[in-house]
Amino acid sequence: MSEVVSKIVRENIRNLQPYQPGKPIEEVEREIGIKGAIKMASNENPLGPSPLAMEAATRAIRDSYLYPDGAAYYLRRDLAEMHGVAPDQLVFGCGCNEVIQLLIGAFCVPGRDQVLSHKYAFISYRLQTLAHGCEYIEADVDEGLGCDVDALLACVTERTKIIFVANPNNPTGGHLDRASLEKLLAGVPNHALIVIDEAYHEYATVADPDYPKSQEYAADRPLLVTLRTFSKIYGLAGMRVGYGICSREVADYLNRLRRPFNVGLVAQEAARAAIADTQHVDNAAQLAKEGIAAFQKAAPELGIVAYPSLGNFVLFDVKRPAVEVYDLLLHQGIITRPMAVWGLPGHLRISVGTHEQNQRAISALKTVLA
Ligand SMILES: Cc1ncc(COP(=O)(O)O)c(C=O)c1O
Incomplete structure (x- = not known):
């Protein structure tokens, strides 16, 4: 890297680690050579817009x-x-x-x-x-x-x-x-x-x-x-x-x-x-509530800990380096978010999807944690 630039940039910007967004679906599919990946990484609404x-x-x-x-x-x-x-x-x-x-x-x-x-x-x-x-x-x-x-x-x-x-x-x-x-x-x-x-x-x-x-x-x-x-x-x-x-x-x-x-x-x-479209909002909220319940029910069977959540995502303590679990899930076509950047290296966040996506994520977790 050219030192000419780093010498003149503001010091606080030079030392800043930029925000790391969840990986886009296309990028994962391209990198791993799979189709049908699902993104459960950025707390979006799986029903899409109204x-x-x-x-x-x-x-x-x-x-x-x-x-x-x-x-x-x-x-x-x-x-x-x-x-x-x-x-x-x-x-x-x-x-x-x-x-x-x-x-x-x-x-x-x-x-x-x-x-x-x-x-x-x-x-x-x-x-x-x-x-x-x-x-x-x-x-x-x-x-x-x-x-x-x-x-x-x-x-x-x-x-x-x-x-x-x-x-x-x-x-x-x-x-x-x-x-x-x-x-x-x-x-x-x-x-x-x-x-x-x-x-x-x-x-x-x-x-x-x-x-x-x-x-x-x-x-x-x-x-x-x-x-x-x-x-x-x-x-x-x-x-x-x-x-x-x-x-x-x-x-x-x-x-x-x-x-x-x-x-x-x-x-x-x-x-x-x-x-x-208040009906769309109600449907999404209900879906998230059911999805969180499904992940929380599955967590003890998977030997991991799920935190209570009022959002549309669940934080898990996966009891090992979360980036490893993230990588294995990625190869199953499921994009999640390891939390090391937040200071939680043993934690993984999964955004709630449709019922089918949640079941697919739970089965994949079973496989990768086994
Ligand atoms: C707590 C919280 N605040 C704010 C935002 C930012 O949302 P946006 O800039 O997309 O409106 C997010 C997005 O993940 C969030 O989780």
């Missing part, structure tokens, strides 16, 4: 020679109505990954501020904090690898500018119950944003009727931000639409940093139609 979203996207392609509506007027209006908030409380991103980036970019001063989360949290919080030149602090977790609110609050300092908690969390699947969420919200200082990332919210509400929604606590909390995405239950990961629900003030600052036209025209129309 047929209504596909029709809307197909119709919208005709207009895609035009720039999209930069303010996402209709999508904003529909979502504001769905959430019972004012339209100017929403901020859109190219996936909620971009909203995470906007939050850090708008609020965190490089070289001074800290971003706080806990161990085994969604990896984007760390990567984007380090890319921005801020310090990332990880609190310890409880025995079940879940967020320990006391430990998290104990890490707050005067330099803490944003606290990220995914509820439920990816990759562990654990969640904050109502009492823990209330304790967290009561304990955060008034100099830090508290961001509750609800990427898997719709799955959680079906899996646990007591799962708490952060927006219930939004009144008089101008520093609370909720993140949502169309990448998970809405089956539109390839469209890249996510958003934040926040106070008008926070939204205004984030919009100053947001690139114009960051959410495409086809994506906006697909997302609008997806919200309207």
Whole structure:
């Protein structure tokens, strides 16, 4: 590698390990020389998008020679109505990954501020904090690898500018119950944003009727931000639409940093139609719940441990280097996610598929773990 470039790049970028996405199906099929591989690696919806979203996207392609509506007027209006908030409380991103980036970019001063989360949290919080030149602090977790609110609050300092908690969390699947969420919200200082990332919210509400929604606590909390995405239950990961629900003030600052036209025209129309198809959302949530139950039932028979999950994925302690299990599963045409990058070398995450895909994954696990 040319030293000329590495000498001038920002030091924090030189030292950054880039995000490693789950392997695409075609790449695995090509590398291993197989057909019919299935991807259970990136927590996508195995049912795909709603047929209504596909029709809307197909119709919208005709207009895609035009720039999209930069303010996402209709999508904003529909979502504001769905959430019972004012339209100017929403901020859109190219996936909620971009909203995470906007939050850090708008609020965190490089070289001074800290971003706080806990161990085994969604990896984007760390990567984007380090890319921005801020310090990332990880609190310890409880025995079940879940967020320990006391430990998290104990890490707050005067330099803490944003606290990220995914509820439920990816990759562990654990969640904050109502009492823990209330304790967290009561304990955060008034100099830090508290961001509750609800990427898997719709799955959680079906899996646990007591799962708490952060927006219930939004009144008089101008520093609370909720993140949502169309990448998970809405089956539109390839469209890249996510958003934040926040106070008008926070939204205004984030919009100053947001690139114009960051959410495409086809994506906006697909997302609008997806919200309207509540049956598709219910079907996906039910499928995920049943899939998680099937994996959890199978785990003891396989001699591995499955963590409870309110998402659409299960984290397993496979009791050996997970990358070996991952490799063997790959050769059976099943793409999963080894968790070493998250600091969990003995853990593997499997996204829930259709009933047939789940059974195929369980049989493959039986073979490779034998
Ligand atoms: C907890 C959590 N937050 C946010 C995201 C980002 O989603 P997207 O950028 O696709 O909206 C993910 C995706 O895996 C996630 O698991």
